[in-house]
Amino acid sequence: MSNTPNDPFLSEKDHIEPAPMPSDVPPVDELGATSAPLASAAYYLGPACQEYTEDYMLCRSQTGADPAKCLKEGRRVTRCAASVLSQLKENCGKQFEAHWKCLSNRNYQYEKCRTEERPLNSCVFDKMKIEKIIPQANPNEEPVHLKKNPIFS
Amino acid sequence: MNTPIQEMPPTGGFKPIRYKRFLPKKGPSGLTLAVSITSIMAYGFYRVMEGRRETFELQREKLWGRIYLVPFLQAETDRDVYRRTRAQEEREAWAMQGVPNWKVGESAPAYKATKRHIPTNTEVDWL
Numbered sequence: 001m002s003n004t005p006n007d008p009f010l011s012e013k014d015h016i017e018p019a020p021m022p023s024d025v026p027p028v029d030e031l032g033a034t035s036a037p038l039a040s041a042a043y044y045l046g047p048a049c050q051e052y053t054e055d056y057m058l059c060r061s062q063t064g065a066d067p068a069k070c071l072k073e074g075r076r077v078t079r080c081a082a083s084v085l086s087q088l089k090e091n092c093g094k095q096f097e098a099h100w101k102c103l104s105n106r107n108y109q110y111e112k113c114r115t116e117e118r119p120l121n122s123c124v125f126d127k128m129k130i131e132k133i134i135p136q137a138n139p140n141e142e143p144v145h146l147k148k149n150p151i152f153s
Numbered sequence: 154m155n156t157p158i159q160e161m162p163p164t165g166g167f168k169p170i171r172y173k174r175f176l177p178k179k180g181p182s183g184l185t186l187a188v189s190i191t192s193i194m195a196y197g198f199y200r201v202m203e204g205r206r207e208t209f210e211l212q213r214e215k216l217w218g219r220i221y222l223v224p225f226l227q228a229e230t231d232r233d234v235y236r237r238t239r240a241q242e243e244r245e246a247w248a249m250q251g252v253p254n255w256k257v258g259e260s261a262p263a264y265k266a267t268k269r270h271i272p273t274n275t276e277v278d279w280l
């Protein structure tokens with residue numbers, strides 16, 4: 001992210017901090033997912049973990065974005081995301097892999113990967129009951145990811 | 154008496170003069186052209202408009218894909234920043250031990266900042 005203090009793009013040397021997390025903070029495994037699987041799963045992670053993410057972002061905004069004060073909420077967010085990702089891999093692993101590989105090859109453009117996205121969407125809807133909905137879209141128009149004859153594809 | 158020799162028309166008279174234009178008919182009429190070109194252009198502009206609308210929707214899709222990911226990335230970043238800050242404070246406490254009235258993290262701030270801000274490399278990771 002752009003607000004990461006150790007953004008490698010901005011630094012001339014590696015900013016490696018060897019010290020582990022202090023033991024008074026409960027440990028949590030980081031997601032470890034790269035950008036393509038995250039981009040592919042974004043529309044399932046968001047609604048599935050909405051209560052945790054909203055809680056966390058509210059905490060952040062109320063405490064003035066102090067990293068020390070919202071660690072608990074942040075851990076919940078990460079655990080929820082990890083569980084959703086593992087469910088996704090378990091239930092729809094093949095479709096998921098096809099979609100994120102396509103995204104990785106097509107510069108993360110969702111419109112270029114509709115053929116891979118449709119089976120993934122239907123599989124996730126059948127097995128995990130998460131529907132892909134784009135918020136704030138015009139309700140009178142057909143959602144852009146469901147268009148039969150899109151202009152850009 | 155010699156009669157004068159005068160050039161006379163050929164027997165049977167001259168052929169009729171072709172004064173009418175005999176151009177072959179080329180293509181459709183002007184009205185047809187105007188109507189068809191207008192309709193083609195109208196269809197093209199309609200497609201352009203549809204394409205622009207679809208572009209907005211695609212941008213919205215991309216934007217929300219990123220908005221949904223913000224909390225997950227931010228939580229990980231927060232943990233990393235917290236870990237680095239704690240390590241830095243420990244280092245500072247070790248370096249400044251025995252100095253009276255020294256408060257770790259407060260006595261020598263890198264910036265004169267009144268509000269909390271995202272720590273930079275200078276503050277967190279200078280060793």
